[in-house]
Amino acid sequence: xxxxxxxxxxxxxxxxxxxxxxxxxxxxxxKAVLLxxxxxxxxxxxxxxxxxxxxxxxxxxxxxxVKGLIKDQGITVPVAVHxxxxxxxxxMKAMEAGFxxxxxxxxxxxxxxxxxxxxxxxxxxxxxxxxxxxxVGSIGGDxxxxxxxxxIADPAECKMIADLGVDMLAAGIGNIHGKYxxxxxxxxxxxxxxxxxxxxxxxxxxHGGTGIPIEMIQEAITLGVSKINVNTECQLTFTAATRxxxxxxxxxxxxxxxxxxxxxxxxxxxxxxxxxxxxMFGSIDKA
Ligand code: 13P
Numbered sequence: 001x002x003x004x005x006x007x008x009x010x011x012x013x014x015x016x017x018x019x020x021x022x023x024x025x026x027x028x029x030x031k032a033v034l035l036x037x038x039x040x041x042x043x044x045x046x047x048x049x050x051x052x053x054x055x056x057x058x059x060x061x062x063x064x065x066v067k068g069l070i071k072d073q074g075i076t077v078p079v080a081v082h083x084x085x086x087x088x089x090x091x092m093k094a095m096e097a098g099f100x101x102x103x104x105x106x107x108x109x110x111x112x113x114x115x116x117x118x119x120x121x122x123x124x125x126x127x128x129x130x131x132x133x134x135x136v137g138s139i140g141g142d143x144x145x146x147x148x149x150x151x152i153a154d155p156a157e158c159k160m161i162a163d164l165g166v167d168m169l170a171a172g173i174g175n176i177h178g179k180y181x182x183x184x185x186x187x188x189x190x191x192x193x194x195x196x197x198x199x200x201x202x203x204x205x206x207h208g209g210t211g212i213p214i215e216m217i218q219e220a221i222t223l224g225v226s227k228i229n230v231n232t233e234c235q236l237t238f239t240a241a242t243r244x245x246x247x248x249x250x251x252x253x254x255x256x257x258x259x260x261x262x263x264x265x266x267x268x269x270x271x272x273x274x275x276x277x278x279x280m281f282g283s284i285d286k287a
Contacts, residue, residue: 002066006168081099171191177208
């Protein structure tokens, strides 16, 4: 069932668990994430970066594919299709294609411009019926070409953006996209606590979900995080499983060259990773 992320995250915040956003890249990714959500009776958010939308052929291709999967695979759990780190132009295109949720990432603008553009997208969201995520304090690392320097968000700025009527708020708290370096100092829970104190019931979003230890994930959920984004980890497990297929020369046996066979271990690896994260986030049986 295609829904916005608004109700899903409100319920998650009240229930003290988080819904996973899993970024998709193709049909296998989308099917693996949706089937895992259905099998585990979990709400789910499909994250689509602008680069991934371009790769898949465009925003309408993504919506057509996901709607088709929901119908033909009998997916009844709540599913949001969410633009990840959208530019202003990308947000408009995703909106036209019928995405049910949009992250407008204005974190690289000065705060005044971030506010002006976020306001406009919030108004469109209310009119057209999609949920909106905003970001304060750019999140470190490289997310599909969007490079952030890893700032710690200013809680007062978070409050300003939250008051614009967004449905969820991402704030930099020392989290980074991609693998965490050896010398990573961890999440700033003091900052998170201050943001939660100022923004109240607003569901908070934790980007860079790959490789954050379970204790930190759980502490973050206790402090108001209701959506956790995972991208790199599915890429790593998919690629590792695919590599083994070739290392074992399975492609040379019988019809092992059939792409449906080649992609099967990676597909299963995505399912296993998504299930593990859903358990960690507490979203199983919360559909
Ligand atoms: P990772 O790639 O580190 O899991 O981060 C994903 C993310 O935050 C998408 O917005």
